Amino acid sequence: MLLLTPEEMGRADRLAAESGIDSYGLMIRAGHAVSAAFLRLYPAALRADVLCGPGNNGGDGYIAAEALKQAGVEVALFHLGDPENLKGDARRAFQACSIDGKPVEDYRPAAGAVIIDALFGAGLQRPLSDALCMLISQVNEAAEPVIAVDLPSGISGLTGKVQGAAFSAAHTVTFMRAKPGHFLLPGREHCGRLDVFDIGIPQRILEEAGGGHHLNGPDLFASALPALTASSHKFRRGHLGVFSGGPSASGAARLSATAGLRTGAGLVTLAVPPNAAMVVANQVTAVMLKAVPDVAALDEWLEDKRLSAFVLGPGFGVGEKARAFVSALASRPLVLDADGISSFADEPDALFALLSGADPHCVLTPHEGEFARLFPDIAADDNIGKPEKARRAAERANAIVLYKGADTVIAAPDGRIAINANAPPWLATAGSGDVLAGIIGGLLAQGTPAFEAACAGAWLHGQAAKRAGEGLTAEDLPNHLPPLSGVS
Ligand SMILES: NC(=O)C1=CN([C@@H]2O[C@H](COP(=O)(O)OP(=O)(O)OC[C@H]3O[C@@H](n4cnc5c(N)ncnc54)[C@H](O)[C@@H]3O)[C@@H](O)[C@H]2O)[C@@H](O)CC1
Ligand SMILES: Nc1ncnc2c1ncn2[C@@H]1O[C@H](COP(=O)(O)OP(=O)(O)O)[C@@H](O)[C@H]1O
Ligand SMILES: [K+]
Incomplete structure (x- = not known):
């Protein structure tokens, strides 16, 4: 099975946009896949705690948060950095979200909540800050379930390595194709169960964008x-x-x-x-x-x-x-x-x-x-x-x-x-x-x-x-x- 590295996924994104596919539509479907996973997996959860980062992974989080609110779930929203600095589709998703968020620094895990990790996905570039590492270790210790969007934040999609710290997710929801980091260690152990959702990028574009990495089968x-x-x-x-x-x-x-x-x-x-x-x-x-x-x-x-x-x-x-x-x-x-x-x-x-x-x-x-x-x-x-x-x-x-x-x-x-x-x-x-x-x-x-x-x-x-x-x-x-x- 073809795997896509984060770089190749980015290329697929660009090729999809060039071929006329609406990138915001992709984000909406990604966010809805996450909210659907939450509703299916945790129907009895008291609350969804959605942690949104500064890029499109955060954008998926804002879409999921709003969809969960519309489904009647209590949602608490937290953002990393100033959401006014968001750009492109992520900004649009933030603006379409009717929930007031708080800074992620204020977040404390609480019993009964399910955490949606939309801090970083394919765009993780460097080790996480000490403050984020601390937050992640608090969440991991609290042992409340985490649904990771695309990748558990802190895991490199290319190598599976931990960049400072990484969520230990119960489930990871990714899109179109899995990445090498979902199967390489220690990434695989941080992903929990992996679900791959089709959000509408055609196969020919995925094949044009990728090619080197495969899951053996x-x-x-x-x-x-x-x-x-x-x-x-x-x-x-x-x-x-x-x-x-x-x-x-x-x-x-x-x-x-x-x-x-x-x-x-x-x-x-x-x-x-x-x-x-x-x-x-x-x-x-x-x-x-x-x-x-x-x-x-x-x-x-x-x-x-x-x-x-x-x-x-x-x-x-x-x-x-x-x-x-x-x-x-x-x-x-x-x-x-x-x-x-x-x-x-x-x-x-x-x-x-x-x-x-x-x-x-x-x-x-x-x-x-x-x-x-x-x-x-x-x-x-x-x-x-x-x-x-x-x-x-x-x-x-x-x-x-x-x-x-x-x-x-x-x-x-x-x-x-x-x-x-x-x-x-x-x-x-x-x-x-x-x-x-x-x-x-x-x-x-x-x-x-x-x-x-x-x-x-x-x-x-x-x-x-x-x-x-x-x-x-x-x-x-x-x-x-x-x-x-x-x-x-
Ligand atoms: N076809 C696709 O690939 C799609 C991707 N989508 C989402 O888009 C995500 C990728 O979006 P982006 O490329 O914007 O990347 P991310 O949202 O994963 O992260 C990029 C942002 O994080 C910052 N950043 C990176 N490492 C950091 C660190 N260690 N500490 C603090 N800030 C850091 C970057 O400066 C940038 O602002 C995917 O993971 C997925 O969730 C979806 O929206 C739908 C379509
Ligand atoms: N934790 C593990 N899970 C799955 N397979 C493993 C694990 N550890 C080792 N293996 C596999 O077991 C085999 C061990 O081979 P090797 O290290 O050469 O041991 P030996 O010399 O005793 O045969 C390899 O195929 C390796 O991939
Ligand atoms: K994530």
């Missing part, structure tokens, strides 16, 4: 998933190679291998150091085994062109052997995870050189610590959010970067960005990342392009976790993957 990858046909044969379903660590460190690679097989790879082979062969042989059945002691053996194995993708990293061990193996694998579809990433901490440029020059066919799957090892300067840049960090990393590495976390972001060197939001918190369990690497490897092996494989992998991983339920362990995940033929 089947619309991004379903058409690129492998489809089974009557003539399918295991050799046509791809052969995934997964590299294992030594005898005491093979569990992670076994998890990846099982996940790759469950995702539909026709064949999966665990490549093991010879001293791990017996241990691993005792643990696997459908997954095959091959002793690959060194790079010479790997080069020989790679002559088999039916091997169509690889996973390297889970439990592999950090060091020279990993770097040498990656060097041999760099031109093939590859998921580089965990130790495979950390092995390049001292020389990330060596990895980027290996991956440069071809169509991106490698998926890097760092968690926060691994990301900082490969991209220390990007990780340390506090001025940008997670999607931009992932995008810059993808561009630098010429690879798909799947930046893990509760708000996993997938980015491609060409600028495509997907934010994944279907993962339940119980996915934070040992070995779940190894399963994710295997799912993506299984898709790469079947010919799914790298960006789509990474997006599908993150989404399928989240769905499997939901289906397995709370208390799952990583071993449960492959058994709960949804059938690919049902993904649409």
